[in-house]
Amino acid sequence: MKPDAHGKTLPRLDESLLTHLPPFARLERRSIRTILDQATSRRYEAGTAIFNEGDPAERFYMLLDGYVRVIRITPLGEQVTALHIPSGQLLGIARALGRDTYPATAMTASDAIALSWPTRLWDTFVTEYESFATETYKTLGHRVGEMNNRIVELATQQVEQRVANALLRLINQTGRKVSDGIEIDFPITRQDLSELTATTLHTASRLLSGWEKQGLVRSRRKRIVVLDPHALMLLSQG
Amino acid sequence: MKPDAHGKTLPRLDESLLTHLPPFARLERRSIRTILDQATSRRYEAGTAIFNEGDPAERFYMLLDGYVRVIRITPLGEQVTALHIPSGQLLGIARALGRDTYPATAMTASDAIALSWPTRLWDTFVTEYESFATETYKTLGHRVGEMNNRIVELATQQVEQRVANALLRLINQTGRKVSDGIEIDFPITRQDLSELTATTLHTASRLLSGWEKQGLVRSRRKRIVVLDPHALMLLSQG
DNA sequence: CACGAAGTTTGCGCAGGCGCAAGCTTTGGC
DNA sequence: GCCAAAGCTTGCGCCTGCGCAAACTTCGTG
Numbered sequence: 001m002k003p004d005a006h007g008k009t010l011p012r013l014d015e016s017l018l019t020h021l022p023p024f025a026r027l028e029r030r031s032i033r034t035i036l037d038q039a040t041s042r043r044y045e046a047g048t049a050i051f052n053e054g055d056p057a058e059r060f061y062m063l064l065d066g067y068v069r070v071i072r073i074t075p076l077g078e079q080v081t082a083l084h085i086p087s088g089q090l091l092g093i094a095r096a097l098g099r100d101t102y103p104a105t106a107m108t109a110s111d112a113i114a115l116s117w118p119t120r121l122w123d124t125f126v127t128e129y130e131s132f133a134t135e136t137y138k139t140l141g142h143r144v145g146e147m148n149n150r151i152v153e154l155a156t157q158q159v160e161q162r163v164a165n166a167l168l169r170l171i172n173q174t175g176r177k178v179s180d181g182i183e184i185d186f187p188i189t190r191q192d193l194s195e196l197t198a199t200t201l202h203t204a205s206r207l208l209s210g211w212e213k214q215g216l217v218r219s220r221r222k223r224i225v226v227l228d229p230h231a232l233m234l235l236s237q238g
Numbered sequence: 239m240k241p242d243a244h245g246k247t248l249p250r251l252d253e254s255l256l257t258h259l260p261p262f263a264r265l266e267r268r269s270i271r272t273i274l275d276q277a278t279s280r281r282y283e284a285g286t287a288i289f290n291e292g293d294p295a296e297r298f299y300m301l302l303d304g305y306v307r308v309i310r311i312t313p314l315g316e317q318v319t320a321l322h323i324p325s326g327q328l329l330g331i332a333r334a335l336g337r338d339t340y341p342a343t344a345m346t347a348s349d350a351i352a353l354s355w356p357t358r359l360w361d362t363f364v365t366e367y368e369s370f371a372t373e374t375y376k377t378l379g380h381r382v383g384e385m386n387n388r389i390v391e392l393a394t395q396q397v398e399q400r401v402a403n404a405l406l407r408l409i410n411q412t413g414r415k416v417s418d419g420i421e422i423d424f425p426i427t428r429q430d431l432s433e434l435t436a437t438t439l440h441t442a443s444r445l446l447s448g449w450e451k452q453g454l455v456r457s458r459r460k461r462i463v464v465l466d467p468h469a470l471m472l473l474s475q476g
Numbered sequence: 477c478a479c480g481a482a483g484t485t486t487g488c489g490c491a492g493g494c495g496c497a498a499g500c501t502t503t504g505g506c
Numbered sequence: 507g508c509c510a511a512a513g514c515t516t517g518c519g520c521c522t523g524c525g526c527a528a529a530c531t532t533c534g535t536g
Contacts, residue, residue, distance in 0.1 A: 072390050075475070080393045082386055097379025098372060103386060134336060141335025147385045148320055148341060152310050154392035155318045155436035159493065190514065198393035203493060205515060221502055221513060237313070397523065427483065441523060443484060459483060459532055 013041060013115070017064060021088050023139075026131040035125070039115040046187065050092070050106040050114065057094035057102050059116040063087050066112025067174060067186045070104045071195070081196045083146060084109070086174050089139060095122040096140055110186035154198055157236075162197040163207050164236035167217070171226050180218075180227060187222035251279060251353070255302060259326050261377075264369040273363070277353040284425065288330070288344040288352065295332035295340050297354040301325050304350025305412060305424045308342045309433070319434045321384060322347070324412050327377060333360040334378055348424035392436055400435040401445050402474035405455070409464050418456075418465055425460035 013036045018024040024032060040059075044050060050061060053072060063085060070083040070091070082104055085091050091114075094102050117125075126133045153162055167184075175182040194204040208224070211217045216232060218225045226232060251274045256262040262270055279302075282288060288299060291310060301323060308321040308329070320342055323329050329352075332340050355363075364371045391400055405422075413420040432442040446462070449455045454470060456463045464470060 072386060074390060074394050076394070078394050080390045082389055094379075096375060097382055098376030099379045099383075103379075103383055137334060138336030141332075141337045141341075144335055144382060144385070145337075145341055147382070147389065148310060150389055151320055151385065151392065152312060152318045154389065156312050156314070156316050189512090200494060201513095202495085202515085205513095206493090209515065219514095428485095429483080438524060439484085440486085440525085444486080444523095447485065457484095 012036070013039060017115070018062075021062070023062075023090060023132045023135040024129075025135075027129055031129060035117075035129075036115075038121060039117055041113065041115050044108045044112045044114065046108055046110050046112075048108050050108065050112075051102050053102055053105045055102050057092065057100055057119050059118055060090065060092045060095065060122060061106075061114045061116045062090055064113045064115060066114075067109040068112060069107045069109045069192075071107055072104050079195050080198070081192070082150075083143060084170070084173060084196075087112075090136060092116075093122075093136065093140070095119055096126075096136060109188070109192075159197065159199045159203055160207060161236050161238065163193065163199065163204060164232045166193060166197045167224065167226055168229065168232055168236060170224075171229065175226075178225060181225045182229065183223065183225045188224060189222055193224075250274070251277060255353070256300075259300070261300075261328060261370045261373040262367075263373075265367055269367060273355075273367075274353075276359060277355055279351065279353050282346045282350045282352065284346055284348050284350075286346050288346065288350075289340050291340055291343045293340050295330065295338055295357050297356055298328065298330045298333060298360060299344075299352045299354045300328055302351045302353060304352075305347040306350060307345045307347045307430075309345055310342050317433050318436070319430070320388075321381060322408070322411060322434075325350075328374060330354075331360075331374065331378070333357055334364075334374060347426070347430075397435065397437045397441055398445060399474050399476060401431065401437070401442060402470045404431065404435045405462065405464055406467065406470055406474060408462075409467065413464075416463060419463045420467065421461065421463045426462060427460055431462075 015029065015032050015036065018032050018036065024035070027035075039062075041064075044066070046066075050068065051057075051059075065087050067087070068085040068091060069081050070085060071079050071081050073079055085106075091106055092102060094100065097103075126136070153165060157165070170184045170188070171182045174185045176185040177183075190205045190208065191201045193208075194201045197204065208217060208219055211232075212219060214231075216226070216228045216235075218227055253267065253270050253274065256270050256274065262273070265273075277300075278297075282304070284304075288306065289295075289297075303325050305325070306323040306329060307319050308323060309317050309319050311317055323344075329344055330340060332338065335341075364374070391403060395403070408422045408426070409420045412423045414423040415421075428443045428446065429439045431446075432439045435442065446455060446457055449470075450457060452469075454464070454466045454473075456465055
């Protein structure tokens with residue numbers, strides 16, 4: 001998280017930032033050094049767009065800390081959340097899909113820190129560092145799988161099931177254990193949840209209220225704690 | 239379509255099968271020969287599964303003729319169509335996503351012919367033939383884009399708009415000009431259309447009937463002709 | 477050419493979930 | 507400590523689109 005001072009004028013990024021992340025884990029120290037020296041590090045406040053749908057894909061990113069929502073905006077201005085990305089993953093990898101613009105907007109869901117590299121380095125990374133390529137394509141495969149699941153969900157499930165599923169996915173991906181349950185680790189509003197499940201703010205609110213009365217969840221402003229994942233599980237199948 | 243006899247006992251596949259297809263278009267004659275000699279060619283009847291969701295990804299395919307629907311089946315047995323693939327495209331390219339099982343079922347929508355190669359050749363193709371890799375990832379990017387669009391559609395549009403959109407997409411991808419309109423080039427039932435748009439057979443039928451009365455489409459059993467694409471366009475935006 | 481299977485149409489009733497509206501609570505800034 | 511803004515809750519009425527059911531048409535097969 002914190003750049004190492006190293007006694008230099010320009011703070012150098014510490015290698016330990018990357019060594020435990022799948023795309024880089026199997027690389028030699030030297031390679032990682034090279035990669036880091038080409039990287040730019042930046043902090044984003046919650047609710048900032050890292051890049052926008054349609055922009056030329058000038059850079060690609062590694063999210064070091066925080067959460068990012070990948071969203072698309074309809075002609076009528078409605079937002080749809082396509083994906084959540086937790087820290088430790090690459091984003092903005094349009095290049096891996098042969099694109100030269102970003103297909104969606106990346107919006108920080110919490111304060112976040114990301115490294116980035118100019119897109120022209122992408123091909124170098126992929127050819128030079130073999131494990132980088134394979135790990136990246138695995139990530140991609142995983143995301144395609146998620147998208148597929150969302151399509152099936154949207155196509156076949158009722159709102160209540162979709163919201164239950166979304167909560168389960170969120171606590172799996174980004175859950176933090178608390179005394180009596182699992183809390184979603186970043187601020188999330190009813191509105192966010194509704195964009196994630198293709199319903200309205202109102203319906204999402206009603207469902208959460210209902211579940212709270214039944215003791216399945218506890219929620220305050222922008223915070224949701226799941227108390228009984230199993231019960232949600234049952235709801236999500238039903 | 240038909241293998242060249244060549245006066246040999248084993249018919250050799252003709253190079254012209256591949257030379258005009260993006261992933262192979264820029265390759266040398268020699269490379270194409272090598273690739274073809276490793277390929278297996280096979281014909282599939284309409285409604286056959288080329289491979290099934292969850293199967294180990296033993297081969298990857300190039301669809302030479304016909305149409306394929308990529309479908310997923312829910313725990314309750316409902317089918318959801320994730321994608322349509324026209325001839326000239328690769329399918330079953332799980333490997334490109336770092337997967338070793340197929341993420342969905344590929345079902346022929348019409349009679350079809352496909353070449354296939356064992357998955358172990360995938361890495362060879364990608365490293366050996368550069369344009370193969372880039373073109374393939376472009377295809378992938380395109381499909382991801384389509385999936386994204388479907389998510390947004392399912393999340394925000396009414397049934398009528400979704401069905402209109404689906405028809406438009408189908409005639410764009412697989413349309414064939416006829417005297418008074420554009421016909422979808424493979425047999426498609428109301429049921430198929432409903433699985434594509436996440437609605438019921440009945441609703442799809444009602445919509446088509448309505449449009450037929452207004453002169454927007456003409457349809458018979460398993461066949462749909464779009465007479466007025468522009469009007470559908472308007473509906474799909476609405 | 478007759479029969480069964482597959483595909484299609486249409487009517488009717490119901491309900492999930494949305495739109496609208498109003499009021500409430502929490503938070504952060506000054 | 508107060509106020510505005512952001513977020514949340516809840517009631518009510520309506521409409522889209524589904525479920526169910528029945529009848530009709532087209533096609534393939536023996």
